[in-house]
Amino acid sequence: MNKKVLIVGGVAGGASAAARLRRLDENIEIILFERGQYISFANCGLPYHIGEVIKKREKLLLQTPEAMKKRFNIDVRVHNEVISIDKENKKVSVKNTITGDIYDESYDELILSTGSSPQRPAIPGINGENIFTIWNIPDMDDIKDYLSKENIKEVSIVGGGFIGVEMAENFCELGLDVHIIQRPNQVMPTVDFEMAQFLHQYMEDKGIKLILEDGVKEFRSEGGKTIVITNKGREIVSDLVILSIGIKANSQLAKDAGLELNDRGGIIVNEYLKTSDPHIYAVGDVIQVKDFVNGVNTMVPLAGPANKQGRIVANNIAGYREEYKGTQGTSVAKIFDMTISSTGTNEKTLMKLGKSYGRDYQSIYLHPVNHAGYYPGSQVIHMKLIYELPTGRVLGAQGIGGAGTDKRIDVIATAIRFGATVESLKELELAYAPPYSSAKDPVNMAGFIATNHLSGNMDVIQYYEIEELNLNEYTILDVRTPVERNFGFIPNSINIAVDQLRDRLDELDKAKTIVVYCAVGVRSWTAYNVLKHNGFSPRNLTGGYTTYSTAYYNQEGKIDYPKN
Amino acid sequence: MNKKVLIVGGVAGGASAAARLRRLDENIEIILFERGQYISFANCGLPYHIGEVIKKREKLLLQTPEAMKKRFNIDVRVHNEVISIDKENKKVSVKNTITGDIYDESYDELILSTGSSPQRPAIPGINGENIFTIWNIPDMDDIKDYLSKENIKEVSIVGGGFIGVEMAENFCELGLDVHIIQRPNQVMPTVDFEMAQFLHQYMEDKGIKLILEDGVKEFRSEGGKTIVITNKGREIVSDLVILSIGIKANSQLAKDAGLELNDRGGIIVNEYLKTSDPHIYAVGDVIQVKDFVNGVNTMVPLAGPANKQGRIVANNIAGYREEYKGTQGTSVAKIFDMTISSTGTNEKTLMKLGKSYGRDYQSIYLHPVNHAGYYPGSQVIHMKLIYELPTGRVLGAQGIGGAGTDKRIDVIATAIRFGATVESLKELELAYAPPYSSAKDPVNMAGFIATNHLSGNMDVIQYYEIEELNLNEYTILDVRTPVERNFGFIPNSINIAVDQLRDRLDELDKAKTIVVYCAVGVRSWTAYNVLKHNGFSPRNLTGGYTTYSTAYYNQEGKIDYPKN
Numbered sequence A, B: 001m002n003k004k005v006l007i008v009g010g011v012a013g014g015a016s017a018a019a020r021l022r023r024l025d026e027n028i029e030i031i032l033f034e035r036g037q038y039i040s041f042a043n044c045g046l047p048y049h050i051g052e053v054i055k056k057r058e059k060l061l062l063q064t065p066e067a068m069k070k071r072f073n074i075d076v077r078v079h080n081e082v083i084s085i086d087k088e089n090k091k092v093s094v095k096n097t098i099t100g101d102i103y104d105e106s107y108d109e110l111i112l113s114t115g116s117s118p119q120r121p122a123i124p125g126i127n128g129e130n131i132f133t134i135w136n137i138p139d140m141d142d143i144k145d146y147l148s149k150e151n152i153k154e155v156s157i158v159g160g161g162f163i164g165v166e167m168a169e170n171f172c173e174l175g176l177d178v179h180i181i182q183r184p185n186q187v188m189p190t191v192d193f194e195m196a197q198f199l200h201q202y203m204e205d206k207g208i209k210l211i212l213e214d215g216v217k218e219f220r221s222e223g224g225k226t227i228v229i230t231n232k233g234r235e236i237v238s239d240l241v242i243l244s245i246g247i248k249a250n251s252q253l254a255k256d257a258g259l260e261l262n263d264r265g266g267i268i269v270n271e272y273l274k275t276s277d278p279h280i281y282a283v284g285d286v287i288q289v290k291d292f293v294n295g296v297n298t299m300v301p302l303a304g305p306a307n308k309q310g311r312i313v314a315n316n317i318a319g320y321r322e323e324y325k326g327t328q329g330t331s332v333a334k335i336f337d338m339t340i341s342s343t344g345t346n347e348k349t350l351m352k353l354g355k356s357y358g359r360d361y362q363s364i365y366l367h368p369v370n371h372a373g374y375y376p377g378s379q380v381i382h383m384k385l386i387y388e389l390p391t392g393r394v395l396g397a398q399g400i401g402g403a404g405t406d407k408r409i410d411v412i413a414t415a416i417r418f419g420a421t422v423e424s425l426k427e428l429e430l431a432y433a434p435p436y437s438s439a440k441d442p443v444n445m446a447g448f449i450a451t452n453h454l455s456g457n458m459d460v461i462q463y464y465e466i467e468e469l470n471l472n473e474y475t476i477l478d479v480r481t482p483v484e485r486n487f488g489f490i491p492n493s494i495n496i497a498v499d500q501l502r503d504r505l506d507e508l509d510k511a512k513t514i515v516v517y518c519a520v521g522v523r524s525w526t527a528y529n530v531l532k533h534n535g536f537s538p539r540n541l542t543g544g545y546t547t548y549s550t551a552y553y554n555q556e557g558k559i560d561y562p563k564n
């Protein structure tokens, strides 16, 4: 008799596993259960149909049950929810969610790709009729329907992660007023605070109202509107509210079946993506994965890993043994003309893991342009590179900027996969012509800077260390031109432009450490060397005034603006 | 006394070495000799100023002697040509090209970054007044001057490499009629013929007239015009001619000094970029480098390597020992909205090195879109991946297509640097959101395809093997829909759409090998598996009809177009 494989969940992980499995074996019986109406839909495209960037709804439906039958001979059963697993007898119970009928189906191997669902915490009023989540096609339809029927002007988005940010863009494109309410002090938790500040600035410029470090206490329904009341007492009158606060793994089924879960409800799998039961595999948002960089267990709900895991499980079931080596969390989001991308670990995570800056790891900043500055249309990319001490192994990178930001993060993501050190980043041979890059690509540049630091040639100081400096021991030296200072400078800094430095060294006190800065760190690096070779002890402010002033964006008193 | 370093050549390699050396050592005396009027100019930007894409000429001048003095305390001497090297006495003779004065300058270490120059073969009439090369600022000025004074309509570009192609774009942007005359059968020698065909098609669509497999026999001057007469007897009346036929290393100086050169005139250096003389280093276009992928000696005239080599030599001179590990030839060019990029080796090179297809290496094609197809504006990227047999080590990749082509090649370039195999390409975790990529990035997809082949799961056939097939032994099966066939198909192929294949297997002859194809290779891969698991012996046409029909673009009788 033919092998029989059941798959629970018909989207990213599940449908990928099904298609691959069929290609590897024409004779296996494959049944795909999906509790919703649709399989293989583009979750990631949902915000863009709401924003009418993707005009046609059917574009989001990548496969239908009929097409999957014809192409792959797969028995797809939508509106069929798997409600229990009997692992001893290798069968599942399935409920037809339309008829209510319940039936059993036996299996030789079972794949769980049940995904995750948006959280709806027990906040008073959270079930109000104009409060939505956005997770699947019906969610999207509901939101579009509400938008078309009601006179919507003000939208509140609770939660400023990927989906919150993408929804904000799309609502703006529709001409709506958008608030984001976010409990942490930043949006996009994948990047560190000072990097997110570039985004805060940009989003506020675009008219999005950010309410950070404040959570929702209550939703009050009033005359067809919802008033979002925050912990700090703000009241935002909203015609529509989106909840994108976080997600939870859909692992109740696995839990009831007695499969091993972690404390966040993630199904524990081995390197072949097998659960604690020898005939049950699991993939996608619902599983625990190994953090590729830190080696610890984590959960990373992303489509790339889900698709690849689905393919790996199919390989393993068909007899082509393949390991899943962990997830590094490479991700990207677009907001208007800005790209936010990151890979590997960030400083917040390192700190949670007990690592400390300057001892276990180091971070540096740069602000290169995406292609030759003389070729029209160059755009800045703000980058942060994090690496291990003392090995120099690249741990993570973050990029926020214009076109080509995703490219640099993908290149570093690739390097991380091979265990690269910062030395190897400087050697990468990347494609250069003026419309695409510079002869020293931003990734090379990150490697140069990090290597200068790692080799002991450059002592760096971070923006947040500045305000703790004892000015009896430190001089803060601004080597930009006086004109640049007109737009703001670090309090208590003195100014000698880099090109005059060699002639004005006698104005500086050799007994003090000199913190040198410019706009981004390039001129200050030249100044640093002039100082060092003349017997001073300099430190280079990494990322320069750009990182400093952005990190302190919206924080009074941190920047001196000339009075006149 | 302070160390004294002389640098010959003040652009990519030379200026980079000078700046880095100063940052590493404030006390070295650094003199930079440049025989031309300008240092640190953007060679790579020259075509774009001619095309008025870069409006301001001064944007191309990245540094001036005065600024280099102020910023880096470097003694820059333009109009100063080094005319000989006395390596025994460690001094050079320098000629001031304005005054004609000759003087000596001693050194402790000498760096040669003399670059290369465009070739001007001894073709009759080659010194005609409207025949130009484009290599530096004066060349550019001359061309712009001629364009502004004469009534230019027809331009002939002899040589279709990078510069020829970039110039073609820029002349088109000025509204001129452009011919490219190219001796080989393709433009852009960095990619293989069948890939260049995408470019040929595109350029001809844009109105550029390509004359391939034909060389120039004579330039005849006639009434202010130049008639370009080719070996095959074509006569192209031209108002302006650009020569971009190839380059030669500027190594006469090195040769006269008795430094070791290779047979192409490239200066031989060791891994520290030191020449055969212990106090002379050389970098950039003028040196021989190791081909990173094949390990053989070669010459690669590119700005990225020149800049990085300049930095490495500075490190070595300042006492920070650093190796140069070879050049893999990653490059990119833009022509209108198309990007042509490649990294590593190509098939032509492998064949020259005596490697053979199917034994030593394999190549596969794919034609993915740059980002999720449902997100507006997706563009096709035509890709070729070449890998070693039987190891699967990635040897090279070529991409021709829309936005994001450069990203994929940079990612593969990075992977190659770490000795990646095709298996690791499929595991790369690249950033995905609909505007940037697909959940399975094109690079992952290339890894999947190659791994399917390498593991023995997929037998592939190349487009050029089709016409040699004995139809008594082979069936050519087109699994596209009948509608798609209306636009052309492979001669002698039969048609069963993939979705009907399972039901129509009895129409096929099991005794024959079945060559299966679709538009790109995806549906045929599913069909392949249906066939294989049903006892047939299939082979998948890699790249499908897209690669096939493009490879045979402009070649009569290779494609069947339905009559009605």
Ligand SMILES: Cc1cc2nc3c(=O)[nH]c(=O)nc-3n(C[C@H](O)[C@H](O)[C@H](O)COP(=O)(O)OP(=O)(O)OC[C@H]3O[C@@H](n4cnc5c(N)ncnc54)[C@H](O)[C@@H]3O)c2cc1C
Binding pocket: A008, A009, A010, A011, A012, A013, A014, A033, A034, A035, A036, A043, A044, A045, A046, A047, A080, A081, A082, A083, A113, A114, A115, A116, A134, A135, A136, A163, A250, A253, A283, A284, A285, A286, A301, A302, A303, A304, A306, A332, B432, B433, B434
């Ligand atoms: C709006 C939005 C935007 C996103 N954008 C991105 C992005 O840009 N990039 C990115 O990498 N990721 C993005 N993601 C995340 C990505 O879509 C998920 O990580 C991925 O879909 C997870 O795949 P999965 O197979 O684990 O789960 P899913 O794709 O969610 O599929 C799980 C399916 O299982 C079904 N199911 C659950 N339980 C049962 C049951 N008991 N019986 C039958 N069926 C069941 C569910 O109905 C669901 O359809 C986005 C997600 C959303 C919602």
Ligand SMILES: Cc1cc2nc3c(=O)[nH]c(=O)nc-3n(C[C@H](O)[C@H](O)[C@H](O)COP(=O)(O)OP(=O)(O)OC[C@H]3O[C@@H](n4cnc5c(N)ncnc54)[C@H](O)[C@@H]3O)c2cc1C
Binding pocket: A432, A433, A434, B008, B009, B010, B011, B012, B013, B014, B033, B034, B035, B036, B043, B044, B045, B046, B047, B080, B081, B082, B083, B113, B114, B115, B116, B134, B135, B136, B162, B163, B250, B253, B283, B284, B285, B286, B301, B302, B303, B304, B306, B332
């Ligand atoms: C039009 C054009 C477009 C290009 N586009 C690209 C591109 O998109 N991407 C890319 O990677 N590369 C590109 N290149 C190639 C790139 O510019 C070169 O590879 C790079 O500049 C080589 O650096 P180099 O230092 O070896 O030589 P160069 O930068 O050419 O500098 C050599 C200098 O040495 C001087 N010199 C020579 N002999 C003497 C002497 N005896 N005394 C004093 N001075 C001397 C010369 O006058 C010259 O200024 C392009 C080149 C050109 C001309």
Ligand SMILES: CC(C)(COP(=O)(O)OP(=O)(O)OC[C@H]1O[C@@H](n2cnc3c(N)ncnc32)[C@H](O)[C@@H]1OP(=O)(O)O)[C@@H](O)C(=O)NCCC(=O)NCCS
Binding pocket: A010, A011, A012, A013, A015, A016, A019, A020, A023, A039, A040, A041, A042, A043, A044, A045, A062, A063, A303, A307, A311, B365, B366, B367, B439, B440, B445, B448, B449, B452, B520, B521, B522, B525, B542, B543
């Ligand atoms: C639609 C869906 C079923 C497609 O699955 P799929 O058939 O595995 O994927 P594709 O259509 O991209 O085809 C990929 C296959 O074609 C092969 N292929 C691609 N180009 C090829 C070429 N030129 N030559 C040969 N084979 C090729 C690949 O190797 C791969 O086959 P393999 O896995 O057997 O190696 C699944 O991806 C899905 O449901 N996606 C939507 C849900 C989702 O991912 N949501 C989250 C993101 S929005």
Ligand SMILES: CC(C)(COP(=O)(O)OP(=O)(O)OC[C@H]1O[C@@H](n2cnc3c(N)ncnc32)[C@H](O)[C@@H]1OP(=O)(O)O)[C@@H](O)C(=O)NCCC(=O)NCCS
Binding pocket: A365, A366, A367, A439, A440, A445, A448, A449, A452, A520, A521, A522, A525, A540, A542, A543, B010, B011, B012, B013, B015, B016, B019, B020, B023, B039, B040, B041, B042, B043, B044, B045, B062, B063, B303, B307, B311
């Ligand atoms: C202009 C030119 C002299 C610049 O040389 P350069 O000073 O080495 O290059 P940059 O201005 O890019 O500065 C790079 C330096 O700044 C450092 N840097 C960059 N960003 C930094 C940051 N945020 N913090 C600290 N340091 C930083 C880099 O580490 C590097 O220093 P290093 O080499 O000592 O490590 C040289 O590149 C040149 O002549 N170019 C034009 C010619 C040419 O290349 N033509 C061909 C291509 S068109």
